[in-house]
Amino acid sequence: MYLFDQSRLKVVRVDPHTQSTRVSTAALGTVQLELAWRYRPEAGIESIGLGSSMRIFLTALFILMSMSVEAGSYFPPDFKVFAFKEGDLLVSMRGEGKFAVNKILKVDRHQMRAGESILIQGKLFTATEDDYLLIVSAAYGATQFSSMEEASAAAxxxxxxVEIDHVPNRASGAAQGQTLVGNAGVKEAELEGYKRWRQEFLAGRAGVF
Known part of the structure; x- marks a missing residue:
């Protein structure tokens, strides 16, 4: 009895007189794949388990395959990356050289199927293929500080x-002009505006900036 190993393009012989055979092969660099097999005359070869490293590999492979299926080229690359995370405190310079503190509340990966639409800056966009974008929700502070140092200390x-408790934005827009100065956990009370927007957004009645 033989098994065809696609990952290494080779044939592995399994002795039908042996009750069990372990087949190991290396893939993806240092990841070791271990498969345990049992031979039964009435059923042929059946898998009886996976090594722990194999389970980790399959999980990672599933995630990568899911991402490759869901990611398209409808949205530009800068819609899909964001340098900051939830809870990050940022400082930006506003008009007249003054500064404000802002806080990242949520970073949502919004999956879209071909034919679905989204409102961005008041304009309706309809995806021509399956794709995704990151929607960054943030709270924006008042322009109340005279220097970056003063704003950083206040953060x-x-x-x-807080001047505006929630603004949903594209990743590229949310990151523009922001400097990371700290992080503070997002409290449930801070998400009230986000929850109201999210409900309207999922119903197709709200968009992003």
């Missing part, structure tokens, strides 16, 4: 004032 101490 660290929590002494900054």
């Amino acid at each position: 660290q101490s929590g002494s900054w004032r």
Whole structure:
């Protein structure tokens, strides 16, 4: 009895007189794949288990395959990457050289199928293929600081004032002009505006900037 090993393009012989045979092969660099097999005359060769490293590999492979299926080229690359994470405190310079503190509340990966639409900056876009984009929800502070250092200190101490409690934005727009100065866990109360927007967005009545 023989098995065809596609990962290494080779044939592995399995002795039908042996009750069990372990087949090991290396794939993806240092990942070791281990498969345990049992031979039964009435059933042929059947898999009886996977090594732990194999389970890890299959999980990673499934994630990569899912991403490759869901990712398209309808949205530009900068819609799909974001340098910051939830809870990050950012400082941006506004008009007249003054500064404000902003906070990342949520980063959602929004999957779209071909034919589905999304409202971006007041314009309706209809995806021509399956693709995704990141939607970044943030709270924006008042323009109340005279320097980056002053704004950074206020972010660290929590002494900054929220002016707009929620703005949904494209990743590229949300990252523009922002400097990371700290991180603070997002509290449930901070997500009230996000939850209201999310409900309207999923119903097709709201968009992103």
